[in-house]
Amino acid sequence: MIELKKFSYWYPGTEQSALDRVSLSIAEGEFIGIVGANGAGKSTLCYALSGFVPHFYNGETEGQHTFNGQDMASLDLGQLAGQVGLVFQNPFNQISGARFTVREEIAFGLENLGLPQNEMRARIDEALELVNIQDLAERSPFSVSGGQQQRIAIASILAMQPRVLVLDEPTSQLDPDGTRDVFTALSKLVSTRKITVILAEHKLEWLATFCDRVVALGGGKLRAEGSPQAVLSSEQMLRLGVGRTQYSEAAARLLRTKQLPVTLEQARKALK
Ligand SMILES: Nc1ncnc2c1ncn2[C@@H]1O[C@H](COP(=O)(O)OP(=O)(O)OP(=O)(O)O)[C@@H](O)[C@H]1O
Ligand SMILES: [Mg+2]
Structure with missing residues (x-):
């Protein structure tokens, strides 16, 4: 569906390629x-996979970049959107x-799609419910917290019902409940509507649970790719500054201890 082949990208006026x-x-x-890690190229890859590179961000590209077999640069931005x-x-x-x-904010993006009023209303209600912000519908988008704004931004895109959803650290300002809401909504959409989800995320535990595949970047290069199990458990993730899940971390510490703990007190010490 989306294919990059030896794809490189330079932001305008830069010497070093971001991908x-x-x-x-x-x-x-x-x-x-x-x-x-920070600066590895996650956002830039999100832009490339969603067509914002090269349609929105200028700059130089090299290599192949296709959407359903068509050169991304040749596609009409309206169609792509x-x-x-x-x-x-x-x-x-x-x-x-x-x-x-x-509610009006979410409607804003939908207005260009030329939908009938009742369809628009239904989509907005569904998007509000998916990210659990029905109670914010009549509030100003600027009078809410950063986390709530993040949910509003996600709802605005969900309401468009795209076939491919690219999310760049969508839970960075959310607490554990908010993060769970977002991941639950996404996995629901993947299973009921077969949409494609591409997600840059630091919360590795959630990726490990929900993703089919994990891609690791470092210095703009693709460094590893495979099942969450294979990629996230590898030593390379420490070198790339990605880290590992708290479960891997706990297990690694435990395996380093010479004697297995037998009391709560010892287990606390061993796992600290
Ligand atoms: N608009 C821009 N103009 C020039 N260089 C940029 C621009 N945006 C990002 N870069 C550079 O491209 C590289 C990749 O940045 P990118 O934002 O994709 O990384 P990231 O993995 O998303 O980082 P973060 O975790 O901080 O969000 C970095 O070296 C960054 O400095
Ligand atoms: Mg980023």
Whole structure:
């Protein structure tokens, strides 16, 4: 569905490529996690997979970059927007600022799709429910917390019902309940609508539970790719600054201890 072949990208006026000969093929219905340290290229890869590179961000590209077999650069941005949705890393960039209530804000993106009123209302209600913010519908999008804004940004894109959903650290400002809501909504959409989800995320425990495949970046290069089990348990994740899940961490510490703990007190010490 989306294919990169030895794809490189340079932001305007930069010498160093933000993506360096990345080859990645994404099939319909996959749930893919992107991991990497700060500056590894996660956001840039999200832009490339959603067509924001090269349609929104100028700059230089090299290699192949296709969506359903067609060169991404040759596609009409309007057509692409109906099929691929991007949730930005910073929800502030997503909120239009042109609307007074959350409901109107979500309607904003839908208005260009030319939907009948009742269809629009149904989609907004569904999106509000998916991320659990029905109670915010009549509030101003600027009078809510960062976490709530993040949920609003996600709901705005969900309401567009894209076939491919690209989310750049969508839970960075959410507490554990909010994070669970978002992952539950995404996995529901993957199983009921067979949409494709691509998600850059630091919360590895959630990726381990929900993703079919994890892609690890370092310095703009694709460093590892495979099942969450294979990728997230590898030593390489420590070198890349990705870290590991708290479960891997606990197990690794336990395995380093010479004698297994037998009391709660010893277990606490061993696992600390
Ligand atoms: N608009 C831009 N102009 C020039 N260089 C940029 C721009 N945005 C990002 N870069 C550079 O591209 C590289 C990849 O950045 P990117 O934002 O994709 O990384 P990231 O993995 O998303 O990082 P973070 O975890 O901080 O969000 C970095 O070296 C960064 O400095
Ligand atoms: Mg980023």
